Amino acid sequence: MKTIDIKVIDDVISPVSDFPDSAIKIIFNGTEYVVYEEGDELPPEPIYDEHEQL
Amino acid sequence: MSAFLDETGTLITVDHSNPLPVALVAGFTSLNDGELKTASYANPLPVTVVTTNYTEEELPDADSVAAGTEIFNTTYQVKMRSNGTSWEWLGIGKSTWADKPATAPLGQIICITDIGENGSLWRGNGAKWVRLTQIRFFDLASSVALTGSTAEVTLATISIPASLIGAKGKVKLYPLFSATNNANNKTVRVRLGGSNGYVLQTSGFAQLSALVIIRNFNSESVQKVATGMTSGLGLSTTSLNTLAINTAAATTIEITGQLANGADTLTLESLFVEIV
Numbered sequence: 001m002k003t004i005d006i007k008v009i010d011d012v013i014s015p016v017s018d019f020p021d022s023a024i025k026i027i028f029n030g031t032e033y034v035v036y037e038e039g040d041e042l043p044p045e046p047i048y049d050e051h052e053q054l
Numbered sequence: 055m056s057a058f059l060d061e062t063g064t065l066i067t068v069d070h071s072n073p074l075p076v077a078l079v080a081g082f083t084s085l086n087d088g089e090l091k092t093a094s095y096a097n098p099l100p101v102t103v104v105t106t107n108y109t110e111e112e113l114p115d116a117d118s119v120a121a122g123t124e125i126f127n128t129t130y131q132v133k134m135r136s137n138g139t140s141w142e143w144l145g146i147g148k149s150t151w152a153d154k155p156a157t158a159p160l161g162q163i164i165c166i167t168d169i170g171e172n173g174s175l176w177r178g179n180g181a182k183w184v185r186l187t188q189i190r191f192f193d194l195a196s197s198v199a200l201t202g203s204t205a206e207v208t209l210a211t212i213s214i215p216a217s218l219i220g221a222k223g224k225v226k227l228y229p230l231f232s233a234t235n236n237a238n239n240k241t242v243r244v245r246l247g248g249s250n251g252y253v254l255q256t257s258g259f260a261q262l263s264a265l266v267i268i269r270n271f272n273s274e275s276v277q278k279v280a281t282g283m284t285s286g287l288g289l290s291t292t293s294l295n296t297l298a299i300n301t302a303a304a305t306t307i308e309i310t311g312q313l314a315n316g317a318d319t320l321t322l323e324s325l326f327v328e329i330v
Contacts, residue, residue, distance in 0.1 A: 013207045025197055028199065028200045028209075030316065048232050
């Protein structure tokens, strides 16, 4: 697992470097980009549907 | 039996009833009595090919050599023949986008090795290089999720080399998003050179699949982009976004996301980009 720092240009948050090609999942957590690669334990998937299931 | 007259008018006859054995050329195969035979390389015929190598800069003027002279251009990795006035390529050259020939002779084809999934073919029209097919230019390697912030956050950045799009070119972006399905707004933006092209602010969705087209309008510095529509296609009372980004210079396309509630999640699951 790696992290990538951020920069802010014109009120838009961006990574300071390119995302690595080896990444399998990237999450911006509010402060930095967290890069998950092969072999890293992935975080649980977010619950996307908050509506009541029919 | 066959017959023909030689140059002196003498009738020559040939008896084919007992044909000579046919020798196999090294590396070729043939059926002999139903059995596959492959010739060996043990005793190849001596072949000597002499071709002079030149870099593009070292290339002599085509009218200073005899018509029919052939050389090998080491810069673009292609054999060339002089027609007495210019050099004609005898195959497909290759180059990176940045180092391609400044002139694009009519009909000559070049493989641009660093543009497209495994390179791309371009053909000269006498003035510039024109792509022969649409190009899959970019494919996102992994999903990029946004949470914990209400700021606008970059989810993907695509570098566009100078003059790649062309005056009549279009960039087609196919993003696929997932999001927390609730009443909180999520905003998706596609920016060209820092200017908003496509903007969609909406709520109540768990997935969004869109097609966003950035169109150059017969100029490398005039673009129009449909905006505000959920899928990027269809009707809208919103005006087109008109941009004035000079794509004759290198620029970028950015996909950004923004949450109204930082507890939600917006994920760019996939994105691929074509240039047509």
